[in-house]
Amino acid sequence: MVGSHLRDELTLTETQVVIPDDGVEDPLSFKQAMNDVDKDQWVKAMDLEMESMYFNSVWELVDLPEGVKSIGCKWIYKRKRGSAGKIQTFKARLVAKGCTQRERVDYKETFSPVAMLKSLRILLSIATFYDYEIWQMAVKTAFLNDNLEENIFMSQPEGFITQGQEQKVCKLNRSIYGLKQASRSWNIRFDTAIKSYGFDQNVDEPCVYKKINKRKVAFLVLYVDDILLIGNDVGYLTDVKAWLAAQFQMKDLGEAQYVLGIQIIRDRKNKTLALHGVHLSKEQCPKTPQEVEDMRRIPYASAVGSLMYAMLCTRPGICYAVGIVNRYQSNPGLDHWTTVKIILKYLRRTRDYMLVYGGKDLILTGYTDSDFQIDKDSRKSTSGSVFTLNGGAVVWRSIKQGCIADSTMEAEYVAACEAEKEAVWLN
Structure with a gap:
């Protein structure tokens, strides 16, 4: 916390x-x-x-x-x-x-x-x-x-x-x-x-x-x-x-x-249910003993942990950003901490946003995408996917790919493969 x-x-x-x-x-x-x-x-x-x-x-x-x-x-x-x-x-x-x-x-x-x-x-x-x-x-x-x-x-x-x-x-x-x-x-x-x-x-x-x-x-x-x-x-x-x-x-x-910890807001009359609830690299990590000491007084890991739980429960919109700041928990810098605060401020401004289910057919629909070598440290791409059911997101994911893609097409295929595995489990 x-x-x-x-x-x-x-x-x-x-x-x-x-x-x-x-x-x-x-x-x-x-x-x-x-x-x-x-x-x-x-x-x-x-x-x-x-x-x-x-x-x-x-x-x-x-x-x-x-x-x-x-x-x-x-x-x-x-x-x-x-x-x-x-x-x-x-x-x-x-x-x-x-x-x-x-x-x-x-x-x-x-x-x-x-x-x-x-x-x-x-x-x-x-x-x-x-x-x-x-x-x-x-x-x-x-x-x-x-x-x-x-x-x-x-x-x-x-x-x-x-x-x-x-x-x-x-x-x-x-x-x-x-x-x-x-x-x-x-x-x-x-x-x-x-x-x-x-x-x-x-x-x-x-x-x-x-x-x-x-x-x-x-x-x-x-x-x-x-x-x-x-x-x-x-x-x-x-x-x-x-x-x-x-x-x-x-x-x-x-x-x-x-x-x-997730609030359930249900409207049975209308058959709806709601669940309420920057590029970084190692270059921004602290390099001097004083910078390391300054970061020890900042609850970086605790804040990222809270963000992670919010993302897993009801906030798919911060999935990518949280995945990025989570990579630097072992040695975060002030730029990383600034990004964490930006995410937290975004959550405060959008505190009324909810996941809403209802008004749609009970058909599972999936979407997938990928960037291309955005990570400055490893040059790996990031895969993203989201699946919806009855009008609301039920599964989402943003993860760094395990291999270095040589082209945008290869990165897209890797992302599609990961999404297909999730689709098989869901079905």
């Missing part, structure tokens, strides 16, 4: 980045939380987190076995804010220090898939065309739902050390936030459960599931612990929600309004 001192010039749209107006920083440790102006709120938040731990029987206190090292844990604090920037809730999360885990001893596999944003946009476009229901749910403490296969011992959480048993440690029975295998364990647990209920997993998109019963259809999209339910029958979707609530601790968010 961009620093608050850049607030006036560098604000992204409200649905993507919210910069606090009060300048209050979240505590970084238990000690800071106890000295914070909102101490009472943090205590309540920690008590709520510990209640969840006890309810799920996440650990049991045992003596540390001889020759075994325990991993640490810490509290993470966050003031949750609404779209207007006002504090809504205080969140305290107990996380394990997974950085101290040892591979093949404390964990094995760690990979866990999430739904791609383009899959989300495609399903929203289809739902708009057929006037499907779009509901949202969230899994409470998702990572605590699966049992651990490995024997992992963790120190007792600060502020909640059991009196008379200070020397004991927590033997984890379930995954906990911060463990390297936590996300994978949760995904496997959910995948097994949802398939047992009759949902079929998409072959090319493992976090999208579908269930069909005669003329009733339901789609489920999973993004870590956020769930989007899309379907054509209210009763059918209600049954799915009831089943999910029986399997996991769920939070029903009703009709989807904000998904992954």
Whole structure:
């Protein structure tokens, strides 16, 4: 997130980045939380987190076995804010220090898939065309739902050390936030459960599931612990929600309004849905130690990261520009930073721009193009493509080509080839 001192010039749209107006920083440790102006709120938040731990029987206190090292844990604090920037809730999360885990001893596999944003946009476009229901749910403490296969011992959480048993440690029975295998364990647990209920997993998109019963259809999209339910029958979707609530601790968010920070604005009467949300080279990179030191005080990587998320979600128009500034994260110069600020100012001026679906046929249409050796450092060309469905863009891409094209025709063919691969996946 961009620093608050850049607030006036560098604000992204409200649905993507919210910069606090009060300048209050979240505590970084238990000690800071106890000295914070909102101490009472943090205590309540920690008590709520510990209640969840006890309810799920996440650990049991045992003596540390001889020759075994325990991993640490810490509290993470966050003031949750609404779209207007006002504090809504205080969140305290107990996380394990997974950085101290040892591979093949404390964990094995760690990979866990999430739904791609383009899959989300495609399903929203289809739902708009057929006037499907779009509901949202969230899994409470998702990572605590699966049992651990490995024997992992963790120190007792600060502020909640059991009196008379200070020397004991927590033997984890379930995954906990911060463990390297936590996300994978949760995904496997959910995948097994949802398939047992009759949902079929998409072959090319493992976090999208579908269930069909005669003329009733339901789609489920999973993004870590956020769930989007899309379907054509209210009763059918209600049954799915009831089943999910029986399997996991769920939070029903009703009709989807904000998904992954993207605001959904729907007009069912008109069958529309809206999602709100310079040439550079290495010559501009800092060359002297003083220039390097000056750039260290500028949140270049953080700003580019925010731009990247905005681009991936709802802003295809900045795809090319963000791709360019992203190339210089390792050693950016003031000219690169100036370009980043220009992109941010553009987003501020166009904050009301949205992706809108509706009013068109449900036909996938693709466009592709390429420049020719514009990159001054490598002389490689850049490919670009965009695909639309139901009147709105669902997939877009701008990427530097892997080879040096000898002609404009060759560059165009390379771009067309990459676009065709995307079209095959979409179909």
